Amino acid sequence: xxxxxxxxxxxVDRTYIDTNDNTVEALRDVSLTVRRGEFISIxxxxxxxxxxxxxxxxxLDAPEAGSLRIDGAEITGTDPHRxxxxxxxxxxxxxxxxxxxxxxxxxxxxxxRQKADVAEYIELIGMRGFEKSYPHQISGGMxxxxxxxxxxxxRPDALLLDDPMGALDSFTRADIQDxxxxxxxxxKTTMILVTHDVDEAIYLSDRxxxxxxxxxxxxxxxxxxxxxxxxxxGAEFLSLRRDILxxxxxxxxxPEPEYSI
Amino acid sequence: xxxxxxxxxxxxKEPQARPLPGRGAPxxxxxxxxxxxxxxxxxxxxxxxxxxxxxxxxxxxxxxxYRVGASLDININGLYVSVLSGVILLYLxxxxxxxxxxxxxxxxxxxxxxxxxxxxxxxxxxVLGTKFLLLPQPFFPGPARILEPFLMEPxxxxxxxxxxxxxxxxxxxxxxxxxILTGILIGWFPKVYYWVQPVLKISGVIPAVAxxxxxxxxxxxxxxxxxxxxxxxxxxxxxxxxxxxxxxxPKTHFEVARTLGAKTPxxxxxxxxxxxxxxxxxxxxxxxxxxxxxxxxxxxxxxxxGLGYYIxxxxxxxxxxxxxxxxxxxxxxxxxxxWVLSLVESRVLRWQRGLVKQ
Numbered sequence: 001x002x003x004x005x006x007x008x009x010x011x012v013d014r015t016y017i018d019t020n021d022n023t024v025e026a027l028r029d030v031s032l033t034v035r036r037g038e039f040i041s042i043x044x045x046x047x048x049x050x051x052x053x054x055x056x057x058x059x060l061d062a063p064e065a066g067s068l069r070i071d072g073a074e075i076t077g078t079d080p081h082r083x084x085x086x087x088x089x090x091x092x093x094x095x096x097x098x099x100x101x102x103x104x105x106x107x108x109x110x111x112x113r114q115k116a117d118v119a120e121y122i123e124l125i126g127m128r129g130f131e132k133s134y135p136h137q138i139s140g141g142m143x144x145x146x147x148x149x150x151x152x153x154x155r156p157d158a159l160l161l162d163d164p165m166g167a168l169d170s171f172t173r174a175d176i177q178d179x180x181x182x183x184x185x186x187x188k189t190t191m192i193l194v195t196h197d198v199d200e201a202i203y204l205s206d207r208x209x210x211x212x213x214x215x216x217x218x219x220x221x222x223x224x225x226x227x228x229x230x231x232x233x234g235a236e237f238l239s240l241r242r243d244i245l246x247x248x249x250x251x252x253x254x255p256e257p258e259y260s261i
Numbered sequence: 262x263x264x265x266x267x268x269x270x271x272x273x274k275e276p277q278a279r280p281l282p283g284r285g286a287p288x289x290x291x292x293x294x295x296x297x298x299x300x301x302x303x304x305x306x307x308x309x310x311x312x313x314x315x316x317x318x319x320x321x322x323x324x325x326x327y328r329v330g331a332s333l334d335i336n337i338n339g340l341y342v343s344v345l346s347g348v349i350l351l352y353l354x355x356x357x358x359x360x361x362x363x364x365x366x367x368x369x370x371x372x373x374x375x376x377x378x379x380x381x382x383x384x385x386x387x388v389l390g391t392k393f394l395l396l397p398q399p400f401f402p403g404p405a406r407i408l409e410p411f412l413m414e415p416x417x418x419x420x421x422x423x424x425x426x427x428x429x430x431x432x433x434x435x436x437x438x439x440x441i442l443t444g445i446l447i448g449w450f451p452k453v454y455y456w457v458q459p460v461l462k463i464s465g466v467i468p469a470v471a472x473x474x475x476x477x478x479x480x481x482x483x484x485x486x487x488x489x490x491x492x493x494x495x496x497x498x499x500x501x502x503x504x505x506x507x508x509x510x511p512k513t514h515f516e517v518a519r520t521l522g523a524k525t526p527x528x529x530x531x532x533x534x535x536x537x538x539x540x541x542x543x544x545x546x547x548x549x550x551x552x553x554x555x556x557x558x559x560x561x562x563x564x565x566x567g568l569g570y571y572i573x574x575x576x577x578x579x580x581x582x583x584x585x586x587x588x589x590x591x592x593x594x595x596x597x598x599x600w601v602l603s604l605v606e607s608r609v610l611r612w613q614r615g616l617v618k619q
Contacts, residue, residue, distance in 0.1 A: 060516055060519070077519075078516075078520050078522075079522070080521055082520065083520065084516075086513055086516070086517060089513075090513050090514075090517050092514065092517075092532070092535070094535040094536070094538070094612045095535075096612075103518070104521040106527075106531070107521045107524075107527050107531075108521070108522040108523075134612045136615065137615065151520070151521070154522060
């Protein structure tokens with residue numbers, strides 16, 4: 001893995017107004033550097049701003065302050081070089097599995113030249129025989145594999161994953177995690193995964209950014225130096241797990257009230 | 262739109278055959294039962310033929326022969342019996358075809374009592390309407406008499422059918438395209454929504470025929486005026502439902518497309534419009550209800566041809582059997598149009614199969 005920086009986030013602020021007209025500080029002074037080709041996870045409880053951060057990286061939203069630079073250039077909008085996998089139900093229901101995967105190529109008008117890639121990615125995610133199925137005819141796990149293939153077929157420099165396995169059962173989840181590692185090793189894509197599952201983060205990542213809510217900020221970055229495939233029951237795995245969970249619990253516990261007399 | 266969707270449901274969805282409560286899996290139809298019910302199916306129609314052939318003509322009714330082709334002379338009773346025989350042969354053909362498959366067997370015999378009843382009604386009608394002339398004339402001609410126009414003036418009738426069909430086709434193509442286009446613009450551009458939506462809302466409730474005086478005055482030909490009115494009929498429901506479909510596209514779909522590198526044309530044509538397709542078809546079927554009404558009305562009031570014109574022209578001569586003939590044609594023609602459109606719909610929306618609960 002190189003130490004070259006692909007993404008640089010500096011002092012980013014982002015607030016939004018919630019349904020009760022309250023101003024919520026989703027992100028305050030968030031800085032993060034992502035190295036090319038690494039697998040980094042952003043973990044935190046719900047509402048800590050991790051999806052907000054990922055959307056900023058994708059260019060789906062803009063920050064109020066601070067800067068996000070990819071390969072040195074300011075992020076101004078979406079770009080197929082940054083693939084994005086949504087939480088769930090993001091496949092186009094009117095397109096078959098094959099057409100959904102091809103939609104990335106069609107959106108960029110390169111379908112005719114790269115037609116062969118579709119079959120390759122169908123094979124890679126193990127969806128042979130389901131090419132002509134519509135999204136409602138396949139399982140949730142299959143649908144997420146298709147969503148991953150659809151984002152990867154554009155050969156992005158970075159793949160942004162917004163908790164894509166959050167709604168799946170644990171067997172399907174483990175299956176997709178391995179698939180993801182396999183694709184990561186094959187294409188050397190930089191992976192940025194948002195998750196609330198500590199095991200998932202440790203199993204997959206080189207580094208884990210722990211986020212704490214209100215205001216959302218990155219409180220710590222953990223390196224995971226275990227070799228793949230990782231043993232989910234191993235001593236180091238478990239101690240790292242305890243460590244991160246402690247950080248998350250500390251963060252979500254209410255602070256002692258301060259009295260000044 | 263709930264009112265419209267109810268109409269649409271009533272129009273489009275045939276009530277599904279439900280299994281009777283307290284019964285398990287559908288039972289197989291035995292050979293004997295199937296054969297008996299097949300005979301039962303055609304029995305009513307056979308009775309109608311027998312009645313037509315055997316009951317003496319009491320009332321003084323002129324039944325003149327018409328020459329068909331080079332040398333065949335046929336009167337209304339001959340045609341009536343031929344049509345009934347044709348229907349009987351058709352049913353027998355379907356019965357033979359259904360014999361091999363249990364599902365088809367079940368489906369075929371389900372309608373047997375209804376078909377039997379139709380035959381009986383025809384027989385009674387024949388006796389009352391032609392043989393004894395007990396029904397008030399000339400308003401209620403017998404079933405055979407209704408077929409007379411097809412012998413008397415088949416070419417002329419075909420001309421009227423083609424006129425109506427041409428009118429519908431022109432109005433449909435122009436109106437549906439205009440409706441879909443307007444709907445897309447309203448759904449996509451907030452500015453267009455602001456300016457056009459109120460106009461659509463107000464003008465949409467006005468029955469199209471209310472514009473008839475203007476249409477007839479302002480457009481150079483009666484045909485053009487009729488096309489204009491049908492276009493209005495099509496335009497409103499299709500435009501408003503298309504707009505709804507476009508506006509209800511989930512934000513995620515657009516975001517997915519944008520992260521894949523899509524630009525605006527892709528977002529409109531490959532995301533918003535496919536998502537709006539089911540609503541566009543709902544709009545089309547609502548529009549067709551209005552369109553058939555308007556079509557016939559316009560033809561009755563100011564067209565030089567068409568089935569509505571035929572009805573009106575026949576009424577003047579008290580030729581009510583021709584009116585019935587025209588009604589019969591409309592039933593078949595409009596059903597055919599709806600059937601063709603439903604074929605297109607199920608082809609375009611095949612991705613919905615199994616997704617929408619029937």
